[in-house]
Amino acid sequence: MAKKEICSGDLSIFYDEENFNHYLEHAKKIKDVCGKSKLANTNITGEDYYRKIYELVQVANMIMNKEKAPNLFDLIPLKKDGTFQKARRIYIYDNGISYCESDSAGEYISGERITLAIVPYGINPWYEFMDTNEKVDEHRARLAITIVSGVRKLYPLLDRGLKIQNIKTKSTYIKQEDLKPGAIYKEKSGTEYLFLGGISIVSYPSTFPNLILTSKHKHIYGCEYLRVTKKVKDVLDGCNSLDEFLEKWAHVKLKTGVTEELGFSSRGRTSLRKFIEETSNPCLKGWIKVNMSGPNATPGLPEQSMFSINLKNSATGSVSQYDVYVEYDDTE
DSSP, X not given: OOSOEEEETTEEEEEOHHHHHHHHHHHHHHHHHHTTSBOBTSSOBHHXXXXXXXXXXXXXXXXXXXXXXXXXHHHSOOOTTSSOOTXXXXXXXXXXXXXXXXXXXXXXXXXXXXXXXXXXXXXXXXXXXXOTTSOOBTTEEEEEEEEOOSOSSOOOSBOTTOOBOOOSSOOOOOOGGGOOTTOEEEOTTSOEEEEEESEEEEEESTTOTTOOSOSSTTOOOEEEEEEOOHHHHHHHTTOOSHHHHHHHHHHHHSOTTOOOOOOOXXXXXXXXXXXXXXXXXXXXXXXXXXXXXXXXXXXXXXOOOOEEEEEEOTTTOOEEEEEEEEXXXXXX
């Protein structure tokens, strides 16, 4: 029988000691072999890998000791009859680590992503380094490190700061037509984005090499977003419109002699981002000096530039002034 187990009514979750010991011993071996050297095809060292695995084990012990989520059974999704759902892992904590395996040359390489989860019955334990002697059924599940397979995005109970997230109820998403350019919205995962809407940004003269403003040029087929970071917040401070923000952001990202992208992410009509909450609206005026595109555009209106910026031509080294135009389609 498991040494650690938490219960609520006829439900219980046990600490799979065999599973955690395997991952810790394996991680210690990698730390001893690789130390401060990076693992092949990864950006982490052997010491980093051990620390990440140890963190998953620490969080597991916090759960079992009720230091975190003491009312765990009230926070996790269960079947209508109050039992565990077959073959449905309940993700508890994810720190972005992938399992390291040995390749044919004996080097450690990154494999499948792993995370801390409640693992119910219906999942083959042989491939997950789990204790096969422990009974698992609709009333009893294991807490273990498990492989993430076939899941595009995780929604764990605990975020990276170990704060509890709501994973029990289905999220209600804001309708696409209710999104306002210039507002900041939060995804279910907690990531925040500045919503820019259906835009395309073009610079003239258009012969400037390597300058990438948006991926769409003048063909608008979806929406643009910018993940909110401290740098983005700093630039947003004091901006009343997206026009002001874009000009300031362009001067930050497109410095003379540097041809970086603006960092926007594009999504097509069939894969637009979904948001659960508007967290703030720093650019209340939205877009002002944009050139309307799409079915709502007024025919015959002359296009106007939003601002000008001096940039260096990477081929010739000469600095020229470029006018920036923003096309906007409000039907997106």
